[in-house]
Amino acid sequence: MTRLGTLYGLGVGPGDPELLTLKAARILGQVDTVFAASSSKNDYSIAAAIVAPHLPATAAVTRLPFPMTRDDAALATAWAANAAAMAAVLADGRDAAFITLGDPLLYSTFGYVLPLLRALLPDLPVVVVPGITSFQAAAARTGQVLVESGENLLIASGVDEDGRLRRALAEADNAVILKAYRSFPQLRTMLGELGLAQGTTFVTRLGHKGEAVERRLDMAPEKPHYLSLCLIKRGQT
Numbered sequence: 001m002t003r004l005g006t007l008y009g010l011g012v013g014p015g016d017p018e019l020l021t022l023k024a025a026r027i028l029g030q031v032d033t034v035f036a037a038s039s040s041k042n043d044y045s046i047a048a049a050i051v052a053p054h055l056p057a058t059a060a061v062t063r064l065p066f067p068m069t070r071d072d073a074a075l076a077t078a079w080a081a082n083a084a085a086m087a088a089v090l091a092d093g094r095d096a097a098f099i100t101l102g103d104p105l106l107y108s109t110f111g112y113v114l115p116l117l118r119a120l121l122p123d124l125p126v127v128v129v130p131g132i133t134s135f136q137a138a139a140a141r142t143g144q145v146l147v148e149s150g151e152n153l154l155i156a157s158g159v160d161e162d163g164r165l166r167r168a169l170a171e172a173d174n175a176v177i178l179k180a181y182r183s184f185p186q187l188r189t190m191l192g193e194l195g196l197a198q199g200t201t202f203v204t205r206l207g208h209k210g211e212a213v214e215r216r217l218d219m220a221p222e223k224p225h226y227l228s229l230c231l232i233k234r235g236q237t
């Protein structure tokens, strides 16, 4: 029986190719195949663009289309097809890297294909290489202390439809809100009502064309780009 290849889940950081780990860069140079998740709504992989300077000239990136929708049936179909495409390579004994924006275990497509692959290939060797998350890089960019001493840090999604985010923010010392693009006007109003507007920094497209940091929440765009987040520190006036 052919030995299974190894699957590497590689975090590539939020944008700046220098924020890739040495380990991820080394593995990119060694694997047989590089898979990149990309939105099936466009023809582009952000993660593939980030790793481009680190890829050997001969390496090709295979894009796996993810629908980027909340339609469960469409998601299940795409995840199954993508897992099958990866399994075919790994079952043939070839090593493969799955590259993903930021960290592969934080709001990541990798988190959806991994259990499917484990079901298809129970003995699959998997190595996950952490990536610098968007909010860590945003804190570094703005020089903001995320959390200290006995404080807690909430990591939340701005895609919130049942009031859970408001309740969590009311309790949190500090917070980061990813996916801040969606319903941003409502998010902005809520942060104002909770007394958190002054302590919020809006960061968009970090490490990409169009990068911007906005310390005044009222100056942030009504319809931000998908790559937007908020850093929130309680007690700022």
Ligand SMILES: C[C@@]1(CC(=O)O)C2=NC(=C\c3[nH]c(c(CCC(=O)O)c3CC(=O)O)Cc3[nH]c(c(CC(=O)O)c3CCC(=O)O)/C=C3\N/C(=C\2)[C@@H](CCC(=O)O)[C@]3(C)CC(=O)O)/[C@H]1CCC(=O)O
Binding pocket: 037, 038, 039, 041, 042, 044, 045, 046, 047, 048, 066, 067, 068, 069, 070, 075, 099, 100, 101, 106, 107, 108, 109, 110, 112, 159, 179, 182, 226, 227
């Ligand atoms: C439904 C929706 C809401 C939501 O975020 O929950 C959603 N993505 C939306 C939009 C969107 N996403 C992306 C763009 C292109 C931006 C551009 O290109 O400029 C756009 C904008 C667009 O398409 O218009 C790119 C992207 N998305 C993820 C990564 C990281 C990665 O690779 O893993 C990358 C970088 C990939 C790369 O490297 O290129 C990851 C995730 N996105 C998911 C869902 C989950 C997987 C769903 C699946 O399996 O299909 C997951 C894992 C998050 C999770 O589940 O936590 C929302 C629908 C619109 C809406 O309703 O508002």
Ligand SMILES: C[S@@+](CC[C@H](N)C(=O)[O-])C[C@H]1O[C@@H](n2cnc3c(N)ncnc32)[C@H](O)[C@@H]1O
Binding pocket: 014, 015, 100, 101, 102, 103, 104, 105, 106, 107, 108, 132, 133, 134, 135, 177, 178, 179, 180, 181, 203, 204, 205, 206, 207, 208, 226, 227, 228, 229
């Ligand atoms: C699907 S999550 C991916 C998170 C990623 N795995 C990480 O470790 O940061 C996408 C969200 O991450 C944030 N994000 C990712 N890259 C970003 C960037 N370069 N600039 C600003 N926000 C970013 C945004 O909030 C975006 O909506």
